[in-house]
Amino acid sequence: MSNCIMCSIALTANNKRTFGAGKIRGGEEVCLNCFKKINDANPTIAKSLKRYTLAEILESFTEREKENAEILERKALLDTEKDKQSLRLVEIRTQIQSLGLDNSSAFWGRKEINELPEILNIDESIDNIIQGTYNNGQGILVSTNRRLVFVDKGLLYGLKVEDFPLDKITSIQYETGMVFGKVKIHTSGNTANIENVDKNSARKFAEFIRNKLSEPKPTVITSKPEPDVLEQLAKLGKLHESGILSEQEFSEQKKKLLDKL
Ligand SMILES: [Zn+2]
Known part of the structure; x- marks a missing residue:
């Protein structure tokens, strides 16, 4: 055992x-x-x-x-x-x-909405959205603080995402028919047509983006520092010595510079 x-x-x-x-x-x-x-x-x-x-x-x-x-x-x-x-x-x-869109309830059923957490950056916020077709695919065009992004989740081909960064968009236009409208996104050398958009939404969306693009971007003002007066006087003296400035020109410029002191 x-x-x-x-x-x-x-x-x-x-x-x-x-x-x-x-x-x-x-x-x-x-x-x-x-x-x-x-x-x-x-x-x-x-x-x-x-x-x-x-x-x-x-x-x-x-x-x-x-x-x-x-x-x-x-x-x-x-x-x-x-x-x-x-x-x-x-x-x-x-x-x-x-956003208080007219037809926002129409978006809730869209599969693309569920993809947005993956697609958008954490600091990206949505300020407008429309539905339409692009490159034969039905989807949503989302406007954020950074870009327009077309998202199309198809049954056969999976997820398609196309980006239009705001700083690449040169202009945006719309056309309207009886029921549907078209939003045209122009980037340098390219035009993307988002079609079959509800015509009121197409107009409102295009106008919204146009306003957004025309908002003045914060510019950095750089002022040229005033060159030192004494330095300028020395240069002026050299110009005079080498005969580039006449006696009269020299004394005129010298007086102007001395006045600044
Ligand atoms: Zn055992």
């Missing part, structure tokens, strides 16, 4: 593997239960059990535990990431709602 080297249970014909298949390297044997645990932790070891010592088998358990802990950690991270994304989606939906 021997005992399981791992759990010490008395080995019987009912709880051990047949033909000594439960034996490990030193000739000791494991019970059926412990063999299952070894197989879960490392099937390679379980397959050639008699080549491994007890220490090696126990080590494989520790490794397995570490791996499990890592998997759990990764899952937790993923969940946190998902939480962040869903919070961002709530934020984005709130932004769209607060």
Whole structure:
């Protein structure tokens, strides 16, 4: 009568593997239960059990535990990431709602809205949005503080995103028909036509973007520093010496400079 080297249970014909298949390297044997645990932790070891010592088998358990802990950690991270994304989606939906668009309810069902947390930067806020078609795909044109971005989530081809950075847009126009309108985004050398837009929305959107583009951008005023008067006098003296300035020109300029002192 021997005992399981791992759990010490008395080995019987009912709880051990047949033909000594439960034996490990030193000739000791494991019970059926412990063999299952070894197989879960490392099937390679379980397959050639008699080549491994007890220490090696126990080590494989520790490794397995570490791996499990890592998997759990990764899952937790993923969940946190998902939480962040869903919070961002709530934020984005709130932004769209607060725009007070005529037909904002029409956007809620759009798959593209759910993609916005991935597409937009964290500091990007939406100030306008329309629906339409672009390059034969139906989607939404979103205006943010940085760009216009057309997002089209198709069933067959997946997600298409096209960017129009505000500083690349030279002008924006619209055309309206009976029901639908078209928004034309001009960038240097290119025109993107967003078609089948509700005609009132097309007009309002284009006017909004036009106003936004015409807003004066903050400019940095650089004033030239006044060159030192004495330095200027020295230069003037040299010009006079070399005969470039006449006596009269020299005294006129000299007087002007001296007045500044
Ligand atoms: Zn056992």
